[in-house]
Amino acid sequence: MKTTMSDSRIALNELNGMEEERFVRLLGAVFEHSPWVASAAFARRPFENLAELHEAMMGAVLSSSDDTVLQFLCAHPELAGREMQEGKLTENSSLEQARAGLDALAPEEFRCLNSLNAEYRARHGFPFIACVRHYTKEGIFYELSRRLDRSTAEERRTALEQIAAISRIRLEALVRDE
Incomplete structure (x- = not known):
């Protein structure tokens, strides 16, 4: 992917190298009121690409208990x-x-x-x-x-x-x- 100097997005390789607290702070809002998703995905680093990161995050949700998934849905x-x-x-x-x-x-x-x-x-x-x-x-x-x-x-x-x-x-x- 080509980026410009004004691209304020964080590089995946930088994300792969950061501490969990910062990782969760940066990605915690990706899933509505559910920073636990980013926290669960953190353990699966390093990510080869954005698709793998997204898969890890969705995997955290999909592997959760039925009650947790219902709470997750209700957070929206x-x-x-x-x-x-x-x-x-x-x-x-x-x-x-x-x-x-x-x-x-x-x-x-x-x-x-x-x-x-x-x-x-x-x-x-x-x-x-x-x-x-x-x-x-x-x-x-x-x-x-x-x-x-x-x-x-x-x-x-x-x-x-x-x-x-x-x-x-x-x-x-x-x-x-x-």
């Missing part, structure tokens, strides 16, 4: 939910939801999304999770409506796939693959 905010309204989203989530237009919903859109979020959480036991960078605002509404009636097991798999996409994008913004 609802789209345009309470955390957004109270200004308590993480920096990553705030930027991602704003890019999708979820910070500027019309009152009817906001009520509809809140209703769909509540229905989804009541049915599946965790918030609706989507890599909002892959959707338009309309696509998010469609996807949430479409996924409401699926089985919880299927939604759990889909939520983890969406988290994999989100975390890959976040990692690429932080780490240079060199």
Whole structure:
């Protein structure tokens, strides 16, 4: 990968050589409110490339107990939910939801999304999770409506796939693959 002098991302080889505390401080926000993922991946260093780092991080999640995975899923905010309204989203989530237009919903859109979020959480036991960078605002509404009636097991798999996409994008913004 070619980089420029203004590339502020950390080089993978530097990441491989750092202490755990700094490693976790730098990568802890890649997974929403879950720095334990970075801590678990730390033991698998050195990483040959960004894909291997991401695989180690996702592996930490996927090898966790069902209860831990449920807690992990529940650490994610609802789209345009309470955390957004109270200004308590993480920096990553705030930027991602704003890019999708979820910070500027019309009152009817906001009520509809809140209703769909509540229905989804009541049915599946965790918030609706989507890599909002892959959707338009309309696509998010469609996807949430479409996924409401699926089985919880299927939604759990889909939520983890969406988290994999989100975390890959976040990692690429932080780490240079060199």
